[in-house]
Amino acid sequence: MADRPGSDQVTTLDTPIRLDYHFSAGAAATPYLRGLAEGKFVGQRCPVCRKVYIPPRGSCPTDGVATEGAEVLADKGTVTTYCVVNVPFAGQSIEIPYICAQVLLDGADISFMSLIQEIPADQVRMGLRVEAVWVPPEERGPTLASVEYFRPNGEPDADYDSYKAYL
Amino acid sequence: MPAAPAPRQGRRPVAVVSFAQAPNVRRDTAHNEVELLLPVIGEVLGNLGITKDDIGFICSGSTDYLIGGPFSFVAALDAVGVWPPKSESHVEMDAAWALYEAWVRLQEGDVDTALVYGFGKSSMGDLGKILALQLDPYVMAPLWPDPVSLAALQARALLDHGLATERDFAEVAARSRRSALDNPKAQVAYDRSADDLLGEDYVVAPLRRHALPPLTDGAAAVMLAAGDRAFELCERPAWITGIDHRVETHALGARDLTSSPSTAKAAEVAGVSAGPVEVVELHAPFAPQELVLCRALGLPVDPTGAGSTSVNPSGGPLAANALMAGGLIRIGEAAARIIDGRVSRVVAHATSGPVLQQNLVAVLEGA
Numbered sequence: 001m002a003d004r005p006g007s008d009q010v011t012t013l014d015t016p017i018r019l020d021y022h023f024s025a026g027a028a029a030t031p032y033l034r035g036l037a038e039g040k041f042v043g044q045r046c047p048v049c050r051k052v053y054i055p056p057r058g059s060c061p062t063d064g065v066a067t068e069g070a071e072v073l074a075d076k077g078t079v080t081t082y083c084v085v086n087v088p089f090a091g092q093s094i095e096i097p098y099i100c101a102q103v104l105l106d107g108a109d110i111s112f113m114s115l116i117q118e119i120p121a122d123q124v125r126m127g128l129r130v131e132a133v134w135v136p137p138e139e140r141g142p143t144l145a146s147v148e149y150f151r152p153n154g155e156p157d158a159d160y161d162s163y164k165a166y167l
Numbered sequence: 168m169p170a171a172p173a174p175r176q177g178r179r180p181v182a183v184v185s186f187a188q189a190p191n192v193r194r195d196t197a198h199n200e201v202e203l204l205l206p207v208i209g210e211v212l213g214n215l216g217i218t219k220d221d222i223g224f225i226c227s228g229s230t231d232y233l234i235g236g237p238f239s240f241v242a243a244l245d246a247v248g249v250w251p252p253k254s255e256s257h258v259e260m261d262a263a264w265a266l267y268e269a270w271v272r273l274q275e276g277d278v279d280t281a282l283v284y285g286f287g288k289s290s291m292g293d294l295g296k297i298l299a300l301q302l303d304p305y306v307m308a309p310l311w312p313d314p315v316s317l318a319a320l321q322a323r324a325l326l327d328h329g330l331a332t333e334r335d336f337a338e339v340a341a342r343s344r345r346s347a348l349d350n351p352k353a354q355v356a357y358d359r360s361a362d363d364l365l366g367e368d369y370v371v372a373p374l375r376r377h378a379l380p381p382l383t384d385g386a387a388a389v390m391l392a393a394g395d396r397a398f399e400l401c402e403r404p405a406w407i408t409g410i411d412h413r414v415e416t417h418a419l420g421a422r423d424l425t426s427s428p429s430t431a432k433a434a435e436v437a438g439v440s441a442g443p444v445e446v447v448e449l450h451a452p453f454a455p456q457e458l459v460l461c462r463a464l465g466l467p468v469d470p471t472g473a474g475s476t477s478v479n480p481s482g483g484p485l486a487a488n489a490l491m492a493g494g495l496i497r498i499g500e501a502a503a504r505i506i507d508g509r510v511s512r513v514v515a516h517a518t519s520g521p522v523l524q525q526n527l528v529a530v531l532e533g534a
Contacts (some may be wrong), residue, residue: 015309017300021292026199028186057245058202064219064248066205 010062028058031070035140039134041073041105049064051109075132079151080166084121097121103130103150104166111166116149127163129155168398169534175273175409175438182404183506183531186499187211188387191354191487194290195384200229200239203386204246204286204484211282211388213401219248223278225255226269228285229263229491232297232358243286254278261285262387263450263494263517263527269391270410277395286386287490294382294490302521303417314521315379318453319371321424321522328371328425331458333373337361337452338470340377340485346472347482354487355381377485378454385489387496405502405513405531409437414520424522430463433528434514440465441530445510446477448497450518452484459523460516480504494518498529505533 025033028044032055034043043054044067051060052071060067082101099116101124116124117133131153140146171180182477187210189203212218225247229240240257249255256272258264262285269281295313302308325331338361343396347356359377369374388401413429415422444466457478458468462480467474479485481500484493494517501515510533517527 013305013309015304018294019232019235019292022196022290023235024196024199024291026202026289027197028202029199057242058199059205059245060248061245062248062250064205064208064246066202 004042017022026058027053028056029069032056035072036146037140037142039075039137039146041075041132043071043073043108045069045071051115052107053110054105054108054112071107073108075134076153077108077130078163079116079124079126079128079130080104080111080163081126082116082124084124099124101130103151109166114147116151117149117150124156127160127164128158129153129158168276168395171394171397171404171406171534172532174262174407176411176436177270179274179276179393180397180406181270181273181391181393182401182406183213183389183498183502184392184397184404185214185390185399186387186503186506187214188352188492188496188499189385190352191356191383191385193382193384195288199233200243200286200288200386201246203288203384204243204284204388205492207386207388208246208282208284211284211390215390216460216463217400222247222253222280222282224269224272224281225249225253226257226272226281226283227267228258228260228265228495229287230259232300233287233289233292233490235292245290247282261450261491261494261517261519263498264412264519266389266391266495266498267410267412267476267527270407273391273393279393279402281391282388283391283495284388285489285492285495287492288384289382289488289490298521302419307419315371315374317419317522318379318455319374321459322373322378322426322455325455325458330425331455333375334361334365335458335470336374336378336454337364338386339457340364342470342472343454343479343483343485344377346480347486349438350481350486352487353482354383355510356482356486361534374453374455380484380488381486382450383487383489385487385492387489387499388494389495389499389502394508401506403508403533405505406534407529408532409439409530410527411436412525414525417520417524419521422524425459427459427523429464430460430516430523430526430528432466433526434464437528437530439514439528439530442512442532444476444503444512444514445479446513448481448483448501448513448515449479450484450494450497450516452493452518454485456523464514464516464528494527497530502531505531508533
């Protein structure tokens, strides 16, 4: 509690709050998380529109039906869009500037956010082909932290038409 | 086509035409909220032979505090599949209030159907702490009063005022769990006498275990339809002829916990006393609260259920208490008894906030 200068009124009050949760990943996300521990990307497919979602959350957001199966995807894909992070902030663990990109894995119909490394920030571009760099097997777990980052894999840039529907 | 009964509020008759709920369970670790909702949404639409494309408006009730993650209601929309985009809204309240918003939306007249759903998994966090955070943040919440202790204060006040006995609490619980034997979606159902229940130890005196609701993971959905559309979808729609909700102060010390003036006012506006009440579904999570609500609604206070009004034939929240869905389930359970032709006039009640702070009352009638 802090008093306003020249006053005996209480002006602030600290009320620490902490809540702990037992997270339920669900039927669709559980194989996805287990896959990450094994160095694999596992998605699910919509039986109506045939799209593959990763991470899968159990339902196709377009059709409103349960997604199915266990689609093991390549651990490489295409940068669909990106930004260069130049702003330092508290708790930052990566040296700036760095690249935050949307990566569309080959075979997936939705991109997800990832860190891009091993390339100067000013050379990252839409269509850049990248591959996952996994942490050593003994450090992997059911978390996206099993992927350290993505890096260019040397393939020619993807044609714009191949990913324009995912922007 | 038969005519809908004239509603007391609004200018357009609106009815519940379909209701579905998930099995109420103590702990569903196999499914996330979307997976919990998917079959429920599928059933509430499937009952009517319609698809998501026939929905004019969507409103849901849930709280991120149960899940421990932000914007969970946005993620939950994946269970509906809102493409092409649809007009949609959400309340951080029990889904009974989402139904109220949908009812208001249907008064506009440009859409004829609305999907309402609510979901809550109590198993993921510490409800005692989570629910303390709905209290006044300066002088109440920092004390972390848990909901069982607050309900015990209310129960003690009832006893001290001579408005109830501990046997009354046991009778309410015994009757509710016995009714729940006929409810395949119920979580806690048994046939035990009040004498037997009175042998239990206190959890927080004067509340014994039987007077407490179970912790529940669950979800529910209702379809509303307006005007002629209701008759097209449903042979016997449950018309909402009256609906109102009122709130009391958040300062617990300023309330008389033995009465519920907000329920009484909502009941008056909704027209509860304008006809016989064949069934009432009360959102009374703690057994003593049923007595407070019956009094406020002007219904006979009879814990054994011997009166002419059937109280919580589903078993009520003592049989299953899915937070954020429990109030909507009361409306759905009451409406279902009109839709299937068993009764003609029912009352449904929903509550939100600590110890009956905010209350919604709806009267539903068959044509």
